[in-house]
Amino acid sequence: xxxxxxxxxxxxxxxxxxxxxxxxxxxxxxxxxxxxxxxxxxxxxxxxxxxxxxxxxxxxxxxxxxxxxxxxxxxxxxxxxxxxxxxxxxxxxxxxxxxxxxxxxxxxxxxxxxxxxxxxxxxxxxxxxxxxxxxxxxxxxxxxxxxxxxxxxxxxxxxxxxxxxxxxxxxxxxxxxxxxxxxxxxxxx
Numbered sequence: 288x289x290x291x292x293x294x295x296x297x298x299x300x301x302x303x304x305x306x307x308x309x310x311x312x313x314x315x316x317x318x319x320x321x322x323x324x325x326x327x328x329x330x331x332x333x334x335x336x337x338x339x340x341x342x343x344x345x346x347x348x349x350x351x352x353x354x355x356x357x358x359x360x361x362x363x364x365x366x367x368x369x370x371x372x373x374x375x376x377x378x379x380x381x382x383x384x385x386x387x388x389x390x391x392x393x394x395x396x397x398x399x400x401x402x403x404x405x406x407x408x409x410x411x412x413x414x415x416x417x418x419x420x421x422x423x424x425x426x427x428x429x430x431x432x433x434x435x436x437x438x439x440x441x442x443x444x445x446x447x448x449x450x451x452x453x454x455x456x457x458x459x460x461x462x463x464x465x466x467x468x469x470x471x472x473x474x475x476x
Contacts, residue, residue: 325356332364341372358385366398375406393422397429404432409440427458431467438470448472 332347348365352358362385369378382399386392400415416433419426434450437443451467458464 323350323354325351325354325361328354329356329361329364332361332368336364336368336371341368344368345372345377358389362395363398370402375402378402379406391422393419393426393429396422397426397432400429401432404436404440409436412436413441425457427454427461430454430457431461431463434467434470444472 328347328351332344332351335341335344335347345365345368348361348368351361352365362381366378366381369375369381379399379402382395382402386396386399389395396415397419400412400419403409403412403415413433413436416429416436419429420433423429430450430453434447434454437450438447448471451470454461454467455464461467
């Protein structure tokens with residue numbers, strides 16, 4: 288009789304337990320979905336970046352992109368975490384992937400060019416800088432970086448001179464004006 292009573296009691300309580308467990312699971316799933324919004328992922332990524340945990344920051348920024356965050360907002364943050372943590376090749380990889388879908392993003396292309404220069408790939412850097420200048424010939428910084436690259440890496444003094452002159456024409460009082468003026472050719476070597 289006792290066994291029958293226990294089984295009857297369990298039979299009555301079991302559906303209530305299952306329903307409570309199912310409700311808890313659904314509530315937990317809802318909370319997880321709400322916490323995984325692109326906006327919240329970006330906020331967490333920024334927080335970890337401020338704390339200097341660039342690995343975790345990059346994970347949150349990547350998750351935000353995967354969740355549909357605006358690449359124009361998040362991609363620079365993700366690339367910055369890679370640059371600050373000296374993972375230049377990862378930053379280049381992310382930048383190249385995005386550029387394959389958005390080839391006219393000359394701001395990102397300029398960043399990728401400087402990263403290629405940092406990892407000692409001057410030809411790739413030059414290709415990207417030329418494309419930046421094709422899209423935006425008035426980009427003084429791109430002229431300056433290309434001039435330095437041509438002068439220091441490729442020993443192309445005539446090409447460097449041209450881009451130093453373009454830089455000075457566009458931004459005569461710019462932050463690199465003194466160096467650009469001192470790098471101008473007086474005569475062709």
